Amino acid sequence: MKDWKKIASGNGLNIPEPDLDRIVPALDGLEAVFRPLAAKLPADVEPAVIFRAEEGAE
Amino acid sequence: MTILEAASALRARKVSSAELTEAALARTARLNPRLNAMQTVLEESARARSRQADAELAHGADLGPLHGIPVAVKDVFCTKGVRTMCGSVLFQDHVPDRDAAVVEKLAAAGAVLVAKTTMHELAYGITSNNPHFGAVRNPWNTDCIPGGSSGGSGSAVAADLVFLAMGTDTGGSIRIPAAFCGTVGLKPTFGRVSRFGVLPLDFSLDHMGPLARSVRDAGVVLNAIAGYDSRDDTSSRTPVEDYVPAAEPSIRGLRIGMPENFYFEHCHPEVERAVRSMFDRAAALGAEVAPVRVPDIAALNAVGRVILLAEASAVMEPYLNQRDRFGADVLALLDQGRLLAATDYVNAQRLRRIMQREFRRLWERVDCLFTPAAPVPAPRIGQMTVQVGGAEEDVRLASTRLVRGVNVLGLPALALPCGMAEGLPASVQIIGKPFSEALILRVGQALMPGEIQVPALN
Numbered sequence: 001m002k003d004w005k006k007i008a009s010g011n012g013l014n015i016p017e018p019d020l021d022r023i024v025p026a027l028d029g030l031e032a033v034f035r036p037l038a039a040k041l042p043a044d045v046e047p048a049v050i051f052r053a054e055e056g057a058e
Numbered sequence: 059m060t061i062l063e064a065a066s067a068l069r070a071r072k073v074s075s076a077e078l079t080e081a082a083l084a085r086t087a088r089l090n091p092r093l094n095a096m097q098t099v100l101e102e103s104a105r106a107r108s109r110q111a112d113a114e115l116a117h118g119a120d121l122g123p124l125h126g127i128p129v130a131v132k133d134v135f136c137t138k139g140v141r142t143m144c145g146s147v148l149f150q151d152h153v154p155d156r157d158a159a160v161v162e163k164l165a166a167a168g169a170v171l172v173a174k175t176t177m178h179e180l181a182y183g184i185t186s187n188n189p190h191f192g193a194v195r196n197p198w199n200t201d202c203i204p205g206g207s208s209g210g211s212g213s214a215v216a217a218d219l220v221f222l223a224m225g226t227d228t229g230g231s232i233r234i235p236a237a238f239c240g241t242v243g244l245k246p247t248f249g250r251v252s253r254f255g256v257l258p259l260d261f262s263l264d265h266m267g268p269l270a271r272s273v274r275d276a277g278v279v280l281n282a283i284a285g286y287d288s289r290d291d292t293s294s295r296t297p298v299e300d301y302v303p304a305a306e307p308s309i310r311g312l313r314i315g316m317p318e319n320f321y322f323e324h325c326h327p328e329v330e331r332a333v334r335s336m337f338d339r340a341a342a343l344g345a346e347v348a349p350v351r352v353p354d355i356a357a358l359n360a361v362g363r364v365i366l367l368a369e370a371s372a373v374m375e376p377y378l379n380q381r382d383r384f385g386a387d388v389l390a391l392l393d394q395g396r397l398l399a400a401t402d403y404v405n406a407q408r409l410r411r412i413m414q415r416e417f418r419r420l421w422e423r424v425d426c427l428f429t430p431a432a433p434v435p436a437p438r439i440g441q442m443t444v445q446v447g448g449a450e451e452d453v454r455l456a457s458t459r460l461v462r463g464v465n466v467l468g469l470p471a472l473a474l475p476c477g478m479a480e481g482l483p484a485s486v487q488i489i490g491k492p493f494s495e496a497l498i499l500r501v502g503q504a505l506m507p508g509e510i511q512v513p514a515l516n
Contacts (some may be wrong), residue, residue, distance in 0.1 A: 007397050015393050023394050030367075030394075033360040038405040047407035048414070050262070050291055 001028055060509050061221045061275040065123040068115060075115070075126030075170060079108035082128035082172050086219045089515060093195045095204075095213035096173040097133045098141060104128065104172040111168055123278050124222075125168030131224040132208050133174040134181050135161050135266075136255040144257045145177040145207075147190045147383050158255025159290070160224055160266050160283050167282040175210030175223050181259045182370060182388045183207055184234050184457045185439070189385035193439050196239055198482050198513045202436040205235035205457065211269045212239035218271075218512045222279055226256060227265045229366060230461030233473035233487060238436035240475045240483030241269045241510055242502070244276040247492045248468030249294030251280075252287035260369040262292070262407075263362065263465045272509040273474065273502040277302035280495060299496045303503040310344030312501065315424035320355045321460055324447030325433045332477025332484035333430045336505055340428070343504050348424055353416040358463035361413065364398060364406035365466065371395025387454075410466055417467055421491040426498055428486055430460055431473040435482035460487065470495045472502045475510055 004024050008015045059067075067073045083101055090096045111126035131137070134144045136154035143149045157165070164171065176194045178186045186194035186209025194209040196202040197217040204213040208225030212235025215223050225232040227245040236243025244267045251266040258264055268279035280301040287293040316337055322330055337347045371392050377383070378392060420427075433456055434444050443450045451459075464471045469489055476486040486505070490498040 004397055008393075011396070013393075013396055015396075019390065019393060023390050023397075026390075027394055027397060030360060030363055033356065034364055034402065034406070037357050037360065037409055038402065041405055041408055041412075045408045045411050047404050048262070048410040049407055052291075 002031060060272045061123055061127050061270070061278050064127055064221060065125070068126050075108040075111040076105070078126065079104050079128045079170050079172060082220050086173060089217055089219065092200055093197060093213050093217055094176055094192050095194055095210040095217065095219060096130065097143065097176040097191065097210060098174040100140065100172055104170050107170045111170060114168070121166070121168035122282070124164065124282055127169050127222070128172045128220050129164060129169045129222045129224070130173040130175050130211065130214055130220045131161060131164070131171065132177050132211050132226060134177060134226055134257050135224060136257070137161055137171070137174065140174065142174070142257065144181065145179040145188050145191065148377050148380070149257070154255070156255060159252035159287050161255065163283045164224070172220060173214070175208070175214055177210055178207035179385045179388045180374070181207040181226055181228060181231060182391055184230065184454050186210065186235070187439055195439070196436050197515055198240065198436070201438050202482065203238065203439050205238035205432070205436065207231040208235050208269065212236055212241055212243070215239070215241045215269045215271060216510070216513065217515055221271060222275060223269050225267060225269050227267060227465065228259045228263045229362060229465055230458045232265070232267050232269060233431050233461045233471060234457050236269050236473035237431035237483065237485030240485070241271065242273055242276050242475070243267070243269045243473040244280065244495070244499070245464065245471050246280060246284065246495055247294070247470045249292050249296070250470070250493065250495065251283050252290040252293050254287055254289040258373055260366050260373070262369065263366055265465065273472070273499055273506055274302050274305070276472070277499045296493050301496050301499055303496070303500040305503075306507060307500045307504050308344070309340060309501050309504045312345045312426070313424045314340050314345045314347045315350040315420070315427040316347050317352045317427060317429055318349050319351050321352070321429040324449065324451070325430055326435065326446060326479055328477075328479035329430050329433060329435065329484045332479060333428065333486045336428055336476050336486045339505055340501070350420065350424055350427070352420065352427070353413060355463050357409070358413050358466055359459065361406045361409045362462045362466040364402055365410070367391065367395035368398050368403040414467055417469070425490070426494070426501055427489040429489065431485035431487040432457055433460060435479040435484060464489055468492060470498055472498045474502050474506055476505070
């Protein structure tokens with residue numbers, strides 16, 4: 001599992017300790033489901049983000 | 059009375075828009091102190107607009123079925139010259155200089171805007187228990203939540219304050235209040251209704267749609283608000299249709315998917331019974347009910363949570379140095395989003411593509427799916443967990459479990475009252491393939507040809 005408190009500190013987020021204590025279980029739960037999914041991703045799958053170069057030229 | 063019935067009465071001169079509007083304002087004045095459904099009531103402008111509508115109709119300038127009808131919009135839709143707070147003190151002085159596209163279109167259709175509805179702070183939650191503006195209450199039991207984040211819209215329509223209230227839905231925020239309050243709630247396909255002028259929670263998950271008293275009314279509203287808008291990068295050019303189903307439509311031969319996995323696994327027994335009765339009704343009307351296994355919805359929900367956490371925190375980052383101006387639940391979600399890695403966000407958007415392909419295969423076998431809209435009836439205000447299927451579950455996660463994935467895939471979905479559980483409404487969710495709003499509304503109308511039941515509040 002990730003050490004969320006170190007991540008918060010390392011990113012300079014200034015999240016108070018009691019607030020971090022409250023969110024760590026939710027993040028751990030999400031990580032447990034999400035990490036195996038991300039690990040199986042084929043390299044050729046592109047993200048579903050929106051950017052259309054042709055519209056920038058309008 | 060539905061929008062279509064009121065529209066007919068207006069044209070027969072049996073009632074005037076001014077009378078409908080006065081009735082909406084009077085009922086709001088009487089019940090809103092108990093429900094807190096309306097954040098801002100626009101008495102003066104509503105009265106003026108209703109008189110104008112009456113004059114227009116008298117002169118034959120008929121703008122269609124919404125002309126002269128009292129409506130409300132969630133306080134996340136920008137309204138020119140009218141404060142738009144998004145349920146947050148951060149925006150308590152925000153007075154937009156333009157209308158949201160949906161507000162423009164409702165006005166062009168002649169609707170009379172009587173109020174802006176109360177909502178969960180920043181549209182980021184499902185209780186509508188707002189720390190700054192108070193708890194919105196469910197008309198069926200005022201000790202219960204109306205759902206959220208469009209809780210005021212659900213409460214207002216269920217309590218018969220207005221004919222229609224617009225909501226937004228990022229992870230179930232139209233369908234959850236529709237389910238808990240017993241209204242019709244339609245989340246259209248992503249891109250079907252313009253997001254322009256709506257304070258964003260999540261760029262790629264936000265949807266706009268109506269909460270209404272009947273299925274046909276939801277179609278009337280979608281007719282008015284659907285369509286391409288160049289001001290919204292995600293707006294679709296897919297042609298619009300007539301979304302108002304026939305009064306007694308046929309669903310003979312339609313293939314209704316009955317999920318064998320996930321959706322009924324942890325569900326209140328009375329909710330399950332009510333939703334399953336809809337399969338029987340559809341079959342009796344000639345539809346073919348087909349058991350299907352659906353793709354991994356728990357995985358889909360995890361992908362949706364990563365996307366929402368990351369995008370919402372990105373939107374709100376400029377304000378996160380003002381921690382004391384957020385409620386605790388919203389702040390907790392915003393903090394979670396800041397801790398996710400950029401790679402996780404990108405990979406969630408890649409997983410979204412894979413899941414879209416998996417669902418595309420499902421639509422080759424069925425025309426729509428029936429699921430519960432919420433696994434439990436409305437929890438009580440302040441309740442943190444619910445018991446469902448023998449397990450204790452966080453209220454937010456339980457309430458969004460059956461609806462969030464639909465946002466990730468951008469699919470249209472209709473929440474429809476289908477019975478009662480513990481004296482509160484139960485709701486079926488009809489999910490269709492992209493841009494199949496006309497079909498799911500037709501199915502909904504076949505299942506519920508009348509209007510919603512209004513709880514006794516007097």
